[in-house]
Amino acid sequence: MSDPAWWRGAVIYQIYPRSFLDTDGNGVGDLPGIIEKLDYVASLGVDAIWISPFFLSPMADFGYDIADYREVDPLFGTMADFDRLLAKAHALGLKVMIDQVLSHTSNAHAWFRESREDRSNAKADWYVWADARDDGTPPNNWMSLFGGVAWRWEPRRGQYYLHNFLAAQPDLNFHNPEVRKATLDNLRFWLDKGVDAFRLDAINFCFHDAQLRDNPAKPAEKRVGRGFSPDNPYAFQYHYYNNTRPENLGFMEDLRRLTDEYPGTATLGEISSEDSLATTAEYTRAGRLHMGYSFELLVEDFSAGYIRRTVETLEAKVDEGWPCWAVSNHDVVRATSRWGGATPSSDFVKLLVALVASLRGSVCVYQGEELGLPEADVPFEALQDPYGIAFWPNFKGRDGCRTPMPWRDNGNGAGFTSADKSWLPIPAAHRALAVTRQEADAASPLNAFRQFLRWRKVHAALVLGDIRFLDADEPVLMFTRTHAKETLLVALNLGAIEVAAPAPRGLRLEQIACPGPSNGRIEAAHLVLPAHAVVYARVSTL
Template identity: 60%
Template sequence: MKQAWWRGGVIYQIYPRSFADSNGDGVGDLPGIIARLPYVASLGVDAIWISPFFKSPMKDFGYDVADFRQVDPLFGTLADFDALVARAHALGLKVIIDQVLSHTSDEHAWFAESRQSRASARADWYVWADPQPDGTAPNNWLSVFGGPAWQWDTRRCQYYLHNFLASQPDLNFHCPEVQDAVLADIRFWLERGVDGFRFDACNFHFHDRQLRNNPPAQNRDTKTVSADNPYGYQSHRFDKSQPENLAFLRRVRALLDEYGAMSVGEVGDDHSLQLMAAYTADDDKLNMAYSFNLLTAEFSAGYIRRQVEELEAAIVDGGGWGCWTVGNHDSIRVLTRWGRNTGNPRFAKTMLAMLLSLRGAACLYQGEELGLPEAELSFDELQDPYGIAMWPEFKGRDGCRTPMPWLHDAPHAGFTTEAPWLPVPDAHAVRAVDVQDGDATSTLAFFRNFMPWRRDCAGLVGGDIAFLDAAEPVLAFTRSDAAGSVVCVFNLADAPATFTLPFDATPLAGHGLDGASLSGRTLTLAGFGGWFGVVAKEG
């Protein structure tokens, strides 16, 4: 397993609603993805991760699944998916799909049966509980999307648990039949040739059987949710991250190993780094995990160093493996969140280089290779129920989900021929793929150049990591393997900075970063400049 492709691999996330529309209905689809796969392959990434495309009422845009074995007609057909897998494989790309196991849509046939009667065959497939004597919810658990995590149902005269929307009831993983059913659904896609899975909210599978109240948070969680969300007021000791999940993840791993498939889990928790280490330990659960810790507003060299070092410290005997990301379909785009929409062209390049130099795999969200900023949308343009409920303090996730800009001069930047489900901002159209294709100084050109350079630098792919003491805003570390050590230095501010290396090193060429010069052991870094070197061997 130590030679597995995902160790140090780069995964490109495709949000299908917004990637490419083939039929002009304003929503991206699987044939659209197929048509654009040569572009993805040209980036030099190892795999694509496709966000949910399953049959769904789309109340949470596909993360509310009504049938785990069907493609929603909005996106295409099973034949389209099979063609996508074949085309991706022909281009040398692995295919990872998003599995949402913790909950279903309330339109799933399982839930329809479960809610009909306490005596039905699937009565215990979801988390049901009686009200308290005064009729209130069973306990104080909260939904990530705001408000109580319990919804009253008049059919059973009980509450059901929903950690997200009320239309996303939680499955009861304490029920063996539920585990068997979701494993069968995973096998269905393995048989269709997928190479791995991204498991959404993978620490939400189990709940405390006693339904004990969560205590108040000693330190509020602002990584998983925004500061104005009451969800962060609680320490989520009982509604997720239960110890029973480890045994279930071993069952998942045993199934994936039958097909040589990999897994990466999303972990949103008060102690996510420790949980990531636990979920990837002993080579018998997840292959990798990632958290929200680099998807926050907090941004400094010290903060990034702490996240990586805490994960590394929690990993036992080098067995665990992280998967780092600075952007996805749930977070404000990094150019806006960390870069504050800086006009410095080095920022996007340096963020990409920094991400791809950390120990672990990397997930790249569509459009980051173009350096896209967050889209500014009006309330009337919002589609995300999370943002609509939390407006105006939290504007939701639509700003990072707007369509991919392909052609600067085409309607809707070439995404579709008709009105798109979300608008394409002018700030994205000017950064379209066709604009950057012919510009050797563009972020896209940098990424395409950096990827093969990184692949040839074995220490950056699989080496150990050790941070160097550096004053803000400089982030410095080495990546080392048997061949030697590469030193990586990044200025995370727009103002110039200097850093003195604690050893002799010689510059590495060919990576494409600029804004740095070395004199003796002293590096002079321009704003958002970066530098790579080889540590000189003693003697």
């Protein structure tokens, strides 16, 4: 991990601080809790951690509404705690990536409190302000991703301000060079502390159309998106003008110049646009972001054909760009439930890590994914997510994937907290999958996860190799990974019944036993794959 390009092929473990480990008994996870469990994280065989926001915040969006980019929120601890976390992670060989939310701040941020006072103060142009139309309505038709109009009236200025997310998250005006400079200065603060990477939240939302042109309507049959439901009015538009503006590319280059001053650091952009794969390719070209990821594998479709089309589409668009893949995170239904149904098998859970970690690119793994946690069913009265509360019952929000980690299967807090009540409930199904229980079971998903990641590290083709898909009938996904003189064939059965897939013609296959997932076998001219099984084989030509 001393390689300056450590991020290529890295497995990055996402930690959602509120739900990782509570050490002070208030029912909410904290930085000391992360420190306490870093040995566990290192034991998984991952290369880095990504820590979701822990900065000063009113928590309207649970930390993605930042009131001070350079302060740790007391809910999570102190700056000294973060310094200890950084030092321990590095001592364990783990790189540290932190979230940065650049496109907007909290409405409690000092910049916004000054900006909203009048139209002539020093920060007057730091946010996106606009006059009402003649009839008093907002300046255009832009919608918020969290539902409703993306403009909020501010009586002190007699103007509307833009919020692409919650009204408590006003958008910064990146057309203002002072805003761009202040944003980069905040990033430099954390680089000087020694962080290794930034995960850049909603990075394509920084710039807006300066002319404030209306977004065009989207036909009903095309109202499908990444990360929002089709009954959300946000899906009724093509979002050509409120995000993904061409001016943002110059800012990506400014970001890259900054990180290049700190050798070995990296940037990972979260990208959700009308064509997220094309935007990812554009944002990861030379001199821009190191990596990009989108919501393409965070959807309902779990077919081999969809996964192949998605990866091949990105591969065709990128040149030197580097993808990062994820099948779960803090914003979507957990993959075991989304793709595996109500009662996913242990073999299915083990297959998921083999799938995502065998594709070309880096990997983001969400806490609890190694345990195979299913989506939690959080009742309405326990919901915390404003997005879910607004769209209940059609969409239950993001709380179901954010419930606390079950460290033990006993006690009220399941080893997460000593409090009588955690900030979100811990379901009984999660207790049955607790870390202590799985560590005692050699065949558990947790131990399979560890075994597979250790095995992956010794195969450069899986970490760094090129990818080429091979034809196979559903539900088999088949491809090769090639690096230097090593070529590996990867075949995965995404289905729940055994299949026999014809082996690729013209290739000699030498099967490699893979620890972790269920292994299929090579018989004559076929790959025999039981339900949710894999085959890895060295490839040479006949």
